[in-house]
Amino acid sequence: MQEWGTPEVPGRPRAKERNAISSARTEGPDHTLALELVRVTEAAAIAADRxxxxxxxxxxxxxxxxxIHKRIMSVPMRGVVVIREGEKRDTPALFTGEGVGDGNGPACDIGISAGDSTHLMxxxxxxxxxxxxxxxxxALYDPSPALSMEKLAVGPDCADVVDINRPVAENLHAVATAKGVPVSEVIVAVLNRRxxxxxxxxxRDAGARVHLIEGxxxxxxxxxxCPHSPVDILVGTGGAAQGVIAAAALSCMGGSLQARLRPNDLEHGEKPGTGHDFDTxxxxxxLVRGQSVVFCATGVTGSExxxxxxxxxxxxxxxxxxMCSTPHTVRTVTSEHRHARRREHPGIDSG
Structure with missing residues (x-):
């Protein structure tokens, strides 16, 4: 496996010196931290793929x-898990409130999505x-795990023309106008749910095309x-945790996410609980209030x-x-992880 690590070499600070340098850098996450974190999402994707x-x-x-738990503990940061998609019964690792990182570097909120949809894998x-x-x-908004989230997501070219309070047909025509295309060419991503x-x-009545996604x-x-994606807008209701994590990505891309909290288990007609604002x-x-935001994602199953x-x-x-918000950068990283060769013991017939 290719590693981003820095071995001890002459002229390079030793581990203790690097820790001292890292601990002085506490202003927030940056692109250096992003390249450390991509190793974590890569390892998680490979583990999930099995x-x-x-x-x-x-x-x-x-x-x-x-x-993720195994790899993230060596990342130079003082992180706290604020959001973790899924229930604690999935695994006791990475519970909300757990400290992660090596204890040096920037103080951070962490949001984790392991697989984005269990059923996809x-x-x-x-x-x-x-x-x-x-x-x-x-900086990360902390939604209740019992809540879902109604979402409307668009790219930078449509960020100022949509409003989640409007009927969907009005938003689709606004997106079409902003992109300079007829509404019949607008592609809308929607979770395939009842x-x-x-x-x-x-x-469909508005004339746009639906791109159903299973998760x-x-x-x-x-x-x-994404400029190279066929999708123009995402609408519908999904997990609140995923909404915050998506907002972090969109903040790095200049896109926009508008959302309203909703009770969980909408398909079974659960009534809104008390103590939550479902109108704002x-x-x-x-959802992501900080000036420095980093987002890393690795594909488990493929898509466009x-x-x-x-x-x-x-x-x-x-x-x-x-992705990084400061400066606004989006990189695609393709990594090759080589498998260690097993050496046969001398003198033993491998056949």
Whole structure:
């Protein structure tokens, strides 16, 4: 496996000296930290991939979380897990409030999405990602795990023309105008869920095209802001945790996420609980308030956004997105992880 690590070489600071340098850098996450974190999402994607297509609903996510936990502890930061997609029963690793990193470097909030959708990995359908969002301490919005989130995500060219309070048809015509195309060419990403049946009808009645995604709430939002993606806008209701993680990515891309909290389990008609505001519209800056934001994601199953994990003779390849808000940069990183060769003991017949 290719490593980003820095071995001890003459003229380079030793480990203790590097720690001292790192501890002085506490202003917030930056591109250097992003390149450390991509190793973590790569390891998680490879671990999750071992369970792709095997029908084991939670095993891939558990494997990804364990891989993240193992790798993230050596990353130079003082992180606290604020958001972790999934339930604690998936794996005891990386519970909310847990400290991560090596104890040096910037103080950070951490959001983790291990697989983006458990069912994606179990059935090998597109858009599964392992993702990590990092922002300054106190910058990530902390939603209740019992809540879902209604979302509207677009790229920079449409950030100022849409409003989640408007009917979907009005937003689609606004997107078409901003892009200079007829509404019939607008492609809308929607999670393939029963709760979205009416939404899908409304989109088609407006004349736009529906791109149904089985999961990949984070990936779908990113796709709406990617210039090489066919998706123009993401609408619908998904997980609140994924919404915050997607907002971190969009803040690095100049895109926009508008959201409203919703009760969980909408398909079973659960009534809104008390103590939550279901009317206020949350914007990207409400969900991710920091000035320094880093987002890393590695594809587990492939899509037009990222290739999935691919195995070859003696090596495994991964493709990742590495984003920073300051400066605004989006990188695609393709890595080749070489497998260690097993040496046969001299004098022993391997046949």
């Amino acid at each position: 369970w792709v297509g095997r029908g084991a609903t939670n095993r891939g996510k558990a494997a990804a979380l364990e891989a 179990a059935r090998e359908v597109p858009y599964a990602l392992t993702a990590i969002a990092v922002a300054e301490r106190g 709760r979205h049946l009416k939404l899908v009808r409304d989109i 990949g709430d984070v990936a779908g939002a990113i796709a709406a802001a 519209v949350l914007h990207t800056g409400d 956004l990222l290739h999935g994990v691919q195995h070859h003779a003696g090596r495994t390849t991964t493709q990742s997105m590495v």
